[in-house]
Amino acid sequence: xxxxxxxxxxxxxxxxxxxxxxxxxxxxxxxxxxxxxxxxxxxxxxxxxxxxxxxxxxxxxxxxxxxxxxxxxxxxxxxxxxxxxxxxxxxxxxxxxxxxxxxxxxxxxxxxxxxxxxxxxxxxxxxxxxxxxxxxxxxxxxxxxxxxxxxxxxxxxxxxxxxxxxxxxxxxxxxxxxxxxxxxxxxxxxxxxxxxxxxxxxxxxxxxxxxxxxxxxxxxxxxxxxxxxxxxxxxxxxxxxxxxxxxxxxxxxxxxxxxxxxxxxxxxxxxxxxxxxxxxxxxxxxxxxxxxxxxxxxxxxxxxxxxxxxxxxxxxxxxxxxxxxxxxxxxxxxxxxxxxxxxxxxxxxxxxxxxxxxxxxxxxxxxxxxxxxxxxxxxxxxxxxxxxxxxxxxxxxxxxxxxxxxxxxxxxxxxxxxxxxxxxxxxxxxxxxxxxxxxxxxxxxxxxxxxxxxxxxxxxxxxxxxxxxxxxxxxxxxxxxxxxxxxxxxxxxxxxxxxxxxxxxxxxxxxxxxxxxxxxxxxxxxxxxxxxxxxxxxxxxxxxxxxxxxxxxxxxxxxxxxxxxxxxxxxxxxxxxxxxxxxxxxxxxxxxxxxxxxxxxxxxxxxxxxxxxxxxxxxxxxxxxxxxxxxxxxxxxxxxxxxxxxxxxxxxxxxxxxxxxxxxxxxxxxxxxxxxxxxxxxxxxxxxxxxxxxxxxxxxxxxxxxxxxxxxxxxxxxxxxxxxxxxxxxxxxxxxxxxxxxxxxxxxxxxxxxxxxxxxxxxxxxxxxxxx
Numbered sequence: 001x002x003x004x005x006x007x008x009x010x011x012x013x014x015x016x017x018x019x020x021x022x023x024x025x026x027x028x029x030x031x032x033x034x035x036x037x038x039x040x041x042x043x044x045x046x047x048x049x050x051x052x053x054x055x056x057x058x059x060x061x062x063x064x065x066x067x068x069x070x071x072x073x074x075x076x077x078x079x080x081x082x083x084x085x086x087x088x089x090x091x092x093x094x095x096x097x098x099x100x101x102x103x104x105x106x107x108x109x110x111x112x113x114x115x116x117x118x119x120x121x122x123x124x125x126x127x128x129x130x131x132x133x134x135x136x137x138x139x140x141x142x143x144x145x146x147x148x149x150x151x152x153x154x155x156x157x158x159x160x161x162x163x164x165x166x167x168x169x170x171x172x173x174x175x176x177x178x179x180x181x182x183x184x185x186x187x188x189x190x191x192x193x194x195x196x197x198x199x200x201x202x203x204x205x206x207x208x209x210x211x212x213x214x215x216x217x218x219x220x221x222x223x224x225x226x227x228x229x230x231x232x233x234x235x236x237x238x239x240x241x242x243x244x245x246x247x248x249x250x251x252x253x254x255x256x257x258x259x260x261x262x263x264x265x266x267x268x269x270x271x272x273x274x275x276x277x278x279x280x281x282x283x284x285x286x287x288x289x290x291x292x293x294x295x296x297x298x299x300x301x302x303x304x305x306x307x308x309x310x311x312x313x314x315x316x317x318x319x320x321x322x323x324x325x326x327x328x329x330x331x332x333x334x335x336x337x338x339x340x341x342x343x344x345x346x347x348x349x350x351x352x353x354x355x356x357x358x359x360x361x362x363x364x365x366x367x368x369x370x371x372x373x374x375x376x377x378x379x380x381x382x383x384x385x386x387x388x389x390x391x392x393x394x395x396x397x398x399x400x401x402x403x404x405x406x407x408x409x410x411x412x413x414x415x416x417x418x419x420x421x422x423x424x425x426x427x428x429x430x431x432x433x434x435x436x437x438x439x440x441x442x443x444x445x446x447x448x449x450x451x452x453x454x455x456x457x458x459x460x461x462x463x464x465x466x467x468x469x470x471x472x473x474x475x476x477x478x479x480x481x482x483x484x485x486x487x488x489x490x491x492x493x494x495x496x497x498x499x500x501x502x503x504x505x506x507x508x509x510x511x512x513x514x515x516x517x518x519x520x521x522x523x524x525x526x527x528x529x530x531x532x533x534x535x536x537x538x539x540x541x542x543x544x545x546x547x548x549x550x551x552x553x554x555x556x557x558x559x560x561x562x563x564x565x566x567x568x569x570x571x572x573x574x575x576x577x578x579x580x581x582x583x584x585x586x587x588x589x590x591x592x593x594x595x596x597x598x599x600x601x602x603x604x605x606x607x608x609x610x611x612x613x614x615x616x617x618x619x620x621x622x623x624x625x626x627x628x629x630x631x632x633x634x635x636x637x638x639x640x641x642x643x644x645x646x647x648x649x650x651x652x653x654x655x656x657x658x659x660x661x662x663x664x665x666x667x668x669x670x671x672x673x674x675x676x677x678x679x680x681x682x683x684x685x686x687x688x689x690x691x692x693x694x695x696x697x698x699x700x701x702x703x704x705x706x707x708x709x710x711x712x713x714x715x716x717x718x719x720x721x722x723x724x725x726x727x728x729x730x731x732x733x734x735x736x737x738x739x740x741x742x743x744x745x746x747x748x749x750x751x752x753x754x755x756x757x758x759x760x761x762x763x764x765x766x767x768x769x770x771x772x
Contacts, residue, residue, distance in 0.1 A: 025320045025735070029337045031686060032412035036093070039249065040065065040339050040378070041369035042685040043103055045362075045698075046109040048306055049350025051126035051133055051273065052362020058098060060093040062086040062111065062122060065378060067362040068131065069228045069352025069411070074202040074319075075178045076443055078378035078385025079355065080364075080378050081231060081273065082194065082249070083095070083150040085255070086294060088143045090477055092120035104344055113456035125221050128350070130230075132295045132730070135269040142263035148191045148244060148255040149233050152377050153183045158240075163373065165451070167380045169387060170203050170443065172451030180379075183230065187240050187256040195230030207443060208448045209569055212463045215423045221418065223277065223444055224386075228284040231273035236259045244297030249366040250375035270295070273354055275353065286445045287300040306391045316404040319710055320735045332732050334687070335679040339710055341402060342688040342703035346396070353446070353615075355412035358392035358655075358704075359696040363689070370697045373638040382696045386444040388415065390477035391540065391613075392701040398622065399707035402715065404739040406492055413485050416478060417502050419446025424505055430464035433516050435509025436502070437464070438478040440471040470541040470610055478506050479555040486562040490741045500570060504579075510534075510556060511582055531587040539615035541601040542649070545672040546603035548559045548587045551615035556586045589619060591635070592643075598635050600626070603713055617661045621712075625663040627653065628726050629770075637665050652677040654693030655701045658724070659709030663727040664716065671713050672729045678704040714748075717741055722765065724758075725750060725772045740765075 031044060036057045043054035052377070066081035067410035073079055076247070096115035103110055108125035120139040128132070131501060135144060157180040165171040167402025171178045185194040193622070200226040208217045243712045245252070258398035260267060272295060294512070295302060321336030345363065349356045360381045366375040374380060383389060397412045416438065423436035423446045441449040466472045485499035488566050514532045517527035527533050535547040543549065560583045564576065571579070592601035595619040602616045619625040626636035640661055644650060650658055652674045662671040682690040684697070691699030713727045717740050724746070728734065737747045744765045749757040759764040 007772075015283040025323060026105050026314055026340065028323065029340050030101050030104055031341065032099060033217065033685070034097075036060070037264070037685065039369060040365035043363075044109055044686055045345055046102065046107075046124055047349065048107050048126035048310070048350075048724060049128040049361055050130065050349055050352035051131060052125065053126065053133060054363055054365055055100075055111075055124055057093065057098070057111060058660060059397065060087075060091050062134075064124065064381070065365060066133070066231075066271065066273075067348050067364075068229070068273050068275065069356075069362065070354045072224060072227065072386045072444060073196060074181060074198050074224065076170065076203045076224065076384065076386035077168045077180070077379055078381065079153070079196070081229070081431055083253070083378070084233065084270075084740045085148045085150060086122070086270065087146045087148075087673075088120075088241060089146075090141070090143065092118075092139060092141075094324040096120075098223075102344075103753070104340065104623065104703050105311060105314060106307040107285065107344075107347075108307075109314075121744055125303070125306065125734060126348070127302045128297075128309045130295055130302050131275075132302070133271045133273075134303070135267075135271075136266035139265050139467075142265055143267070144263050145235070145238070145240065145260045145267045145269075146241065146260045147187075147193065147233065147235060149187075149258075150246075150248070150253045151183055151185060151194065152251045152253045152257040153180060153196070153379075154185075154254045155182050156180065159412055161376075164376055164380070166374075166382045167376070168203065169382065169384050169452070170207065170450035172632055173455040174206070174450065176206070177456065185256060185461060187243070190258075191232050191234040191716055192240065192256045193229055193230070193232040194260060195281075195284065197228040197284070198224055198226060200225065203450070205445065207447050207453075208447075210450050211426075211447060211453055212456070213426060213447070216429050218448070219425055220447055223418075226279065227277045228274070229273075229275040230288070231271060232288065233258065233269065233271045235260070235267060235269040237264065238445060250368050250615040251366070252760060257320060274294040277425055280339055307332050310347070313350075317402070317737045317739060318735070319714065319738075322733050323735070324733070331676050331680045334531055334681055335710065336734070338655055338681065338688050338703075339677050339707055341686075341701075343399075343405075345688065345700065345703070346400070346405070346408065346697070349411070352411045355388075355393060356396050356700060357381075357385070358396050358699070358701040360698055362629075363698055363701045364696065370692055382692070387449045388442050388444070390438070390440050390442075390480070392695065394477070394480040394484075394622070395641065395657070395704035396706065397704070399479075399704055399711060401487055402738045403707070404745070406494065411486060413481060413488075413499060415444075416481050417447075417499060419444075420502050420505060422446035427432065427509060431513065432510040434505075435512050436505035437475050437509050437513070438506070439466060440474040442478050443750055454472075467592055469544070471538075473536050473538045473543075474541065475509070476537075476549075476552045477557050479559050481554075482506055482559050483562065485705065486559070486566070489566065490562070491739060492743060497570065502557065504575075507560060507563075507579070507582065509700065510552075511585065515559055526585065527587075530584050530585065537603070538608065540618075541611040542613045542615060543602040543606040544610045545607035547592055547605045549603040549615065549649050550589055550600055551602075551618040551623075553587050553589055554619040554625050557583070558623040558625065560586065582750050584612050587626070594638070597638040597642045599639040600635060601643075602645075612646065612651065614632045614644055614649050614658075614661070614697040614764075616643055619679070620664045621657065621660045621708075624718070628716055628719055628723055637667070640667065642664055653696055653702065654691065654699055656707060657705045657708070660705065660712055663709055663712035665681065666715075666727050668727045668729060671709065671727045672732075675709050675713070678702070678709065714738060715740065715746060722746060722760075722768050722769055723770045724748060724755070728772070732770070
């Protein structure tokens, strides 16, 4: 590689993509089906803002599963908002030609039927800036439309089957059974309204009592109490038309109907949603009505703004691979197409109250269609709804930096910020020192998930420690989100002052806690070199009871260094001096010899290997201490080649990040091979409904880690340098637009083994580009 200093002529352009109008590249990626679906597993995602809908046509009827970010019941389950079924008379789908297409550029689904030369078109979309979804129908012939709102939560449901607790694993091994409380549904006049209002006692209360935190309960943030969610459905010239009942897949439901008063060539259906923690139900009802009133006044404006948002979303960044082989059989083309399709799924929850869940996002469906042994309701997803599993969640959000989706990162960062006080109170109550402790698996309110905390705990186990073979002492995963906040500043210059307390409290915990533990064992709180003694710790969920885990050390070094790089006005002189002193107390990365090769060690010592992660490569990603353009690259490469302990630590499914490691190490062939496995079509109708892997369907940490791998193959940044195509296969033509620190945007066309076009904004950053 050599620095790129030459001024390339003719390279200033907007949108370096192979297309006559700069947009056709995206149109080629639109999923388009010409036959109806068999069931909800063959659904298509549609959403915007914080709304997600699974859309499919089955037996000549249109179905929509409704989902919205921030909806959690008493058990911290993430339930659907219900199902809508649309039917027509005469039926335009019966015996007709059929097409269902996701229009990526404008963010909506279009369904078309043509029979006897007469066309019917159904458009379905969610508004980005207001919680309202819409259906618009246009037909060449007058149709009567019936819309049924279907609910399976019409009676209390006690979780008797063991598998059901996988939807809220707080109840795994619990002395009580979860009870799903019914929704309330009103259907009269021209509107169907439904809501669920959480009762006084929730899994929050259960967790606080289990974890011996009742003394500080009154000071804790409880987001579940009285949380109310729901919405209404109404249509132009539609009135309530009775009720119905039935069974879909494994679940009984009750339906409540609206029917058009007369046949029409145009129909319009509105589904408005509201979620709020209120003292009274009336306050929630007022909030819902206010949403509806705002929408009615400017419905067309919201529609135009939503489509404009999606247009701008696609202009932020792109990756187009081998467009001349645009066919499903081309695996490299699928990688580029699926990068865009998965990014669309992330965009559907751009502004949610809660982050996009790694285990299905907004687009889960009937669970027995994922796993036949789970004949449960559509609300089910493995690994919980409100439960936050950091090692998985991080992979959903890391790609948003290079894709320029900075505004979409706040739900994830605010998740930790909102729970900071609970994590701090927990430390004070258990150990009496300062700092905030976030464990690997936490509930929405920041406390350890009860099932992993352990219901049958040994009497001698300290109440601050989880009784779990996999995640005990795993307290360092929060630092990836601290780094995201810091990177947000270095990429954009955005003011991140509100996240500084989060970062400092998490670092303080490690500084004070491990000196506290050392003082229990000895008169010395630091080792002979004046460094912290990080024991007991853990190398992810894999290297347990570790001493000086490489992952933890790299996290502390990276986050502290970035904190100290912030401008002077972010930290007082006293704060800066304190963190400079802390940096000196962080231990050194451990190494070991593997067959004559120096490698990064997972830790100095450990007791057992419990899982299949490779934490000895976390100093490469996410912490960036080793890699292209950095010292001792050979040590990191040796770690990949020789430094794993079990063959099953290398994989491509789900959260495995092997392609990212290989890209950061410049191992092009390996990165290509793994990416082809990871990012080609899922074994389902919709190409990016990957999984279940280790998790669920659609597996969002599968897609997120795949996106990161592609981005790292295309562009890496080290200090001020921008390494272009550091691990890109020579034979893959590609056009891309990605973001780099310093408000930098890079557009590039690589074709026939050469950089054909390059554009760097601002142009002053051009001298920092390093070409292959």
